Amino acid sequence: MSENINFFTQYWSFSFFILGGFGICFFMLFLGWLCGGKSFSRNKHIPFESGINAVGDCSFPFSIKFYLVAMLFVIFDVEALYLYVWTIGIHEIGWVGFMEIVMFVFSLLLGLFYLIKGNVLNWVPNNN
Structure with a gap:
């Protein structure tokens, strides 16, 4: 019975935290x-900028490569953060955690090779 009370207490505090944040x-x-x-x-x-009226059209299109590289940076940056958290808890996770992180890094390398093979990081246009 005390386990159920502890569960509901934790659930209530988390719900209160989320509702308070919103x-x-x-x-x-x-x-x-x-x-x-x-x-x-x-x-x-x-x-206007600095009190000066704009002359002409101020908007110009960016290359889609810019957005793609920005998204890839965010994705790989979050994965680097995961690796940092893994290094903090390396003593507690043992060999099972080590094998999991090896598989994780291997999947990252596969994704990076896929991006390189697809010329996603190549900014020079193809002149076919």
Whole structure:
């Protein structure tokens, strides 16, 4: 019976934490909407930088390679963070954890070789 009470106590505290986090976020957004300045001029939606009106079209397309490399960086950065956490707990996980991390790094290398073979990291355009 005490195990069930402990489980519900932990579950309740986690639920309270999540609801409190959402509550603080909504409160801050509502407070910004309530206290923020309101402008109704016709120049409100005209973009400017440092008080100077824009000349021409300021938007230009980026290469899709830029976004692809940015996503790959985020993915591999998160996996590097996982490797850091693994090094912290290396004494507790033993050989089973070591074999798991070897398989994890092997799958990372397979993914990297797949990206290299698909010329994802090659920025020079093909002139076929």
